[in-house]
Amino acid sequence: MCGGSGTRLWPLSRKNHPKQFIPLLNNESLFDLTLKRSLHIPGVNHVVCVANEAYRFPVSDAIEKAGASSTIILEPVARNTAAALGCAAINISNVSPDATLVCLPADHVCNDLGAFADAVSLAIEGAGSDLLMTLGVKPERPTSAYGYMVPGDDLPLPAGAAWVKSFVEKPDPELAETLIKEGARWNAGIFVVKASVLVDALKTFAPDIHASCADAVGDAKSDGHVLNLDAEAFSACRADSIDYAVLEKYSHVGMVPLEAYWSDVGSWSTLSDLSNADAAGNQIEGDAKVHDCSNVFVRSPHKLTVTAGVNDLMIVDTPDALLVTSQSGADGMKQIVAALKDENREEVIDHRKINRPWGAFERIDLGPGFQVKRITVKPGCVLSLQYHHHRSEHWVVVTGTALVTCDDQVFTLKENQSTYIPLGAVHRLENPGTDPLELIEVQCGTYLGEDDIVRLDDKYGRMERVEP
Secondary structure (H helix, E strand, C coil), rough: CCCCCCCHHHCCCEECEHHHHEECCCCHHHHHHHHHHCCCCCCCCCCHHHHHEEHHHHHHHHHHHCCEEEEEEECCCCHHHHHHHHHHHHHHCCCCCEEEEEECCEEEEEEEEHHHHHHHHHHHHCCCCHHHHHHHCCCCCCCCCCCCCEEECCCCCCCEEEEEEEEEECCCCHHHHHHCCCCEEEEEEEEEEEEHHHHHHHHHHHHHHHHHHHHHHHHCECEEEEECCHHHHHHHCCCCHHHHHHHHCCCCEEEEEEEECCCEHHHHHHHHCCCCCCCCCEEEEEEEECCCCCCEEEEEEEEEEEECCEEEEEEEEEEEEEEEEEEEHHHHHHHHHHHHCCCCHHHHHHEEEEEECCCCEEEEEEEEEEEEEEEEEECCECCEEECCCCCCEEEEEEEEEEEEEEEEEEEECCCEEEEECCCCEEEEEECCCCCEEEEEEEEEEECCCCCCEEECCCCCCCEEEEEC
């Protein structure tokens, strides 16, 4: 499940490029790490990723890099985990109802692949008896950040597993401490179940969600390994978590203990827990200097950041937004992002550098009637054949080779060469070389929005025609 927007990790995480696809740990993304864990489980032979339509290409790129067999299910809107897993289970059950599903959120960290695989293997054993199996993490401290599972009697199989007696969702610290003394474990949001069992459970406990998911899958469009859910049916689905919709109502839930470090990387405070600190508790990532400071977290990959004589701060720098907050205030990002969204701030949606399936572009400057971008095209990749109603473009090649189509002309540009694309001209840019192509684009016109693109042909299937 990799459809979340990660608002609590703003300004690094944005709606169109959320936390699960950002290299946060040793140049690997949380999604990369989740793929690695899933492929380490004995017997896993296929990966199904449920994601928002906007995340199709980051998902497919990561899967290709991991070398996994896959199906990608694309959601037109977000409807929480019950709908996401319902569609996956129905799609799989239609082909193989006895297939066992290992359901993983894409934003977790677990530091022991072996222990993780062992726990999941035990859960798979329990799922073979038509149980719904979960993984329980030993709590490090009383916290209201996670849900808790209270164990009951031991299960006969698998060894070490227990029935789940009750679920307690995000208790206050005092209750959390009591639960821990009773042997409760954190609910890691990871569970293992047969496809047919999950489908039947949805029918029983959330029949409306099941009906919407069945319609969305039944009317979906597929191009092989990508399934586009029917937008009307899926949008009509009620949004609910799988915990509330099924797990807390199901009577045959078992728990396997996960004996390894685990973290749901949901906020800056949880991410900072994964960073090394100096003797004063300061954590530095990027180009930063601290003087006479304690418990200061600084992430500054783009410019020099200096702090002096401050304590208990979190500072996160991106090219277009800077976050400064107290350590305790870092958990209030959802409210901040909601306020920025109400103001239609673009910084909530995208970074200055925006990834595309063919490469990326970065906004360098913007003013009345003009915009400057740095465009990078990956080797062998090509932009759509398109035209604009409101702008012309000037291209200057910085490195690499560009194959340019402009109306009925096709020609090559090399380093330090340029061309002009008139308003309304049908054009295309391609990198025929083996090295990245970089160019500077200067746009001039009365409207410079990304929706002034009319695509006539596209290698990546993006044929929407939004004309302002």
